[in-house]
């Protein structure tokens with residue numbers, strides 16, 4: 001499971017959690033450059049896709065995952081909506 005948060009206008013953090021919801025790693029994405037090891041080998045790592053999905057969500061709180069083909073899957077956290085009503 002992944003969570004994304006915006007730190008500054010052009011800086012985001014992607015946090016990865018393991019199966020027991022323990023934080024595993026945090027990557028910084030600044031000006032579309034990710035701090036993860038994969039981004040040194042490839043120009044575009046999967047966290048950039050994740051960030052774009054995050055940016056496309058206008059409202060609500062989401063957590064993210066990847067399917068077997070490494071496509072981003074966004075999951076809306078409905079509990080936040082219910083608590084607001």
Ligand SMILES: [Zn+2]
Nearest residue numbers: 034036045047
């Ligand atoms: Zn990355």
